[in-house]
Amino acid sequence: TASKRAYVGESLVLRTEFEGPDGAVAVTDFMALAQGSLGHDIGKRVPHALVRIVEGIRGRVTLEMELVARFEYGLALPWLEAREGVVEMRAGPTVLRLESDGPVDLESDRITAHFEIDQGQSRSFVLRAIDPLDDAAQDRSSDGTASELLEATLEGWRSWNELHVSYDGEASALARRSAVVLQGLTDARTGAVIAAPTTSLPAHLGRGDTWDYRYVWLRDLSFTMRALWVAACPTEADRFLGFLAHSLGRPGDRHVPIVLGSDGRRDISEHQLDHLAGHRDNRPVRVGNQAWDQRQLDVMGEVLDSAYLLREQIPEFDPETREMLRDFADRAAAGWREPDAGMWEARDRERHYTSSKVMCWVALDRAVKLSARLGEGIDTAGWERERDEIHATVVREAWSDSAGAYAGAFGSDELDASVLLMPLVDFLPATDSRMAATIRHIDEGLSQGPLIRRWKDEQNGFVICSYWLVECLALMGDVDAARERFEALNGLANDLGLMGEMFDPASGQIMGNFPQTFSHVGMINASWRLTELGRRSAPGE
Incomplete structure (x- = not known):
């Protein structure tokens, strides 16, 4: 044994x-x-x-x-x-x-x-x-032989560690382990970070949510960039952005895939392997991910936020990256009024998801701030106008009087953990009265111990959303509650410091594809947030 x-x-x-x-x-x-x-x-x-x-x-x-x-x-x-x-x-x-x-x-x-x-x-x-x-x-x-390879x-x-793993913030040992995990999930040829190395491990038992995560999600980009910047180094983050620009090719009217292969492939069409029983008899086993062909408006914001984060590390964007960033800003300005599948990749219908609109605002806000580095002939005033209109629309249409919170979609009263992004991307301060009420309602309505679910009917806790709540609580000023939740979440990693996508509090089992980039990224970013807020409040700071 x-x-x-x-x-x-x-x-x-x-x-x-x-x-x-x-x-x-x-x-x-x-x-x-x-x-x-x-x-x-x-x-x-x-x-x-x-x-x-x-x-x-x-x-x-x-x-x-x-x-x-x-x-x-x-x-x-x-x-x-x-x-x-x-x-x-x-x-x-x-x-x-x-x-x-x-x-x-x-x-x-x-x-x-x-x-x-x-x-x-x-x-x-x-x-x-x-x-x-x-x-x-x-x-x-x-x-080489086995011993030589070892x-x-x-x-x-x-x-690699001599160049990278020097982070000394909150829970530094787990953050450093998470940085090593991210490196292990990186295709070193391109700098692309895949979501997980596995396919079809169920997020819930018996529900068919068995997805293939062996690909690169644009949705994860800015979160991953920040984590690489915090716990690894800007070189990795810079390569990831360059990979994306080269993979997407020349801007045009074509659909922007939200998922890519780590080698830059666009078409990763999904099919099922009906001859395989799946993990613990959870079917279907899938290869590929049809989300690549969905419309998700939030990805433009993720990409531009990443570029803005790296503005000091990248002296000048190469022509391909510059064209991609301009194109994404224009797409956000032109398309933010449309419904989409949302960041949770709904397969049944498109809606006006709050987080998608917020990330379109991020795309335009960062594009305006980067405009001097994006070349000539930019309609900065147009970007500013659309950015401000998005903000006003979200504040008006996403608020639900019955929920007492910003809802997950316009016209809805359903809580959704994705709206926790609003203060994390500087759309609204966490101390704003409506934002603070939203954070409290999500904490009360979606919590399962230290975890939170993405929405009320979900059974298992979603790990990165739980770390988002840590950041939001800290930004509200409730640092003690944030740190308590943070430490409890860290305790859900396995004995090797690895995290899955979800966690079943009833059985104590890690669920979903494993190990999961999103979860390790959430841990690193929450650690950084707590560390920075602690330093600012320290005597003499």
């Missing part, structure tokens, strides 16, 4: 100790970094290798290894071939190669190994993904 596990230092190398009646072993698992890949370059060139090293700690332990590979989401059963000390698994466009420093057995559709480990001994396994069409990729032995991976993480 596993007795304890932890990451090795500030890395994603996982060490787990197992205790048995006759001894104990340590199992080290990691995705390998390339030898000589250091600092900002980690992950740009990778061996595509998953490594496991088993070491004897005490006594003698008998172990069994079993590898059952399935390709194309289980549709293809691979051929197994042992040759030259390795076993290759081949099917379709994929080849997996298992290397081991001891004997393995082929048993029809699986690879097994039975072995004993004494104290001081070790056994290693390296599973590599090989492109069968790339002759240069066929020989990966030059990437040394290179730890050195890569150490070098």
Whole structure:
């Protein structure tokens, strides 16, 4: 049985100790970094290798290894071939190669190994993904042995941390762990940060909300940028913005996708894998995400807010980024009166969502402030006019007398946690009487312990919204309540400091795709908010 596990230092190398009646072993698992890949370059060139090293700690332990590979989401059963000390698994466009420093057995559709480990001994396994069409990729032995890959991976993480993980704010250890998680979720080739590395883990049991999150959401951009700026460094944030401009291409009348592949792909159309049962029999299993084709007006604000956040780190926007920012401001000015799917990606109907209008206001507000850096021929006065009209419209149309709060959509009286963004993006101060009432009503009406739900009928708490409430309470001046909730939320991370999208307070289970960028971003940003407010109120500040 596993007795304890932890990451090795500030890395994603996982060490787990197992205790048995006759001894104990340590199992080290990691995705390998390339030898000589250091600092900002980690992950740009990778061996595509998953490594496991088993070491004897005490006594003698008998172990069994079993590898059952399935390709194309289980549709293809691979051929197994042992040759030259390795076993290759081949099917379709994929080849997996298992290397081991001891004997393995082929048993029809699986690879097994039975072995004993004494104290001081070790056994290693390296599973590599090989492109069968790339002759240069066929020989990966030059990437190193398991122990050499471990040394290179730890050195890569150490070098990255020397440049990045120096944050010393509230709950600094968890914030630093979250920064490492964000780096692990980053496609280093492009700087794009995916929402999660998994698909189809249910947000609720038995409700079919099993989505594929292995993509990049524009909606998450400004929150992620701030978190990278706070707990990592501006280099990562800068690369992310450049990736977006290059991926979207030349501005035009085309639909702006709200989700992209980490390589910049637009079309990630969704389909279901009906032959798979799903996690705990929760169907359907999905590949792709149809949200890419939705209309979500808030994304323009996310992108322009990101650019504004990085204004001091980026001396001059490149031409592609400049054109993208101008185009997004114009789109916000022209389209804010239209309904959309909202930031929660409603699939049944479009509405006039409050948060979408607020983020259109953000787009125009930031565009006006950045106008001197966006080139010639800008209608700044037009942007200002539309910005002010959005503000007046939201204040008038989003307020619900019956709810005593700003509602989630115009003409509604339903509370929605997304309106907590209003003070966080400087649309209204948290101390504004109506905004303060909204924060209190959301706290009272949507809370489940330290968590809040996105809306009343939702069963589980949504982690980033709960951290938004922490920020709002702090901005209202109730720092003690904010810190108490913040500490309770941090306690919901698992033993490795990882967070999912949602949390079921009844069962105590982390729910949704995992680990979730949005949740780790929320933690970092709430930590920064509490830290900054604490410094401002400190004597002598």
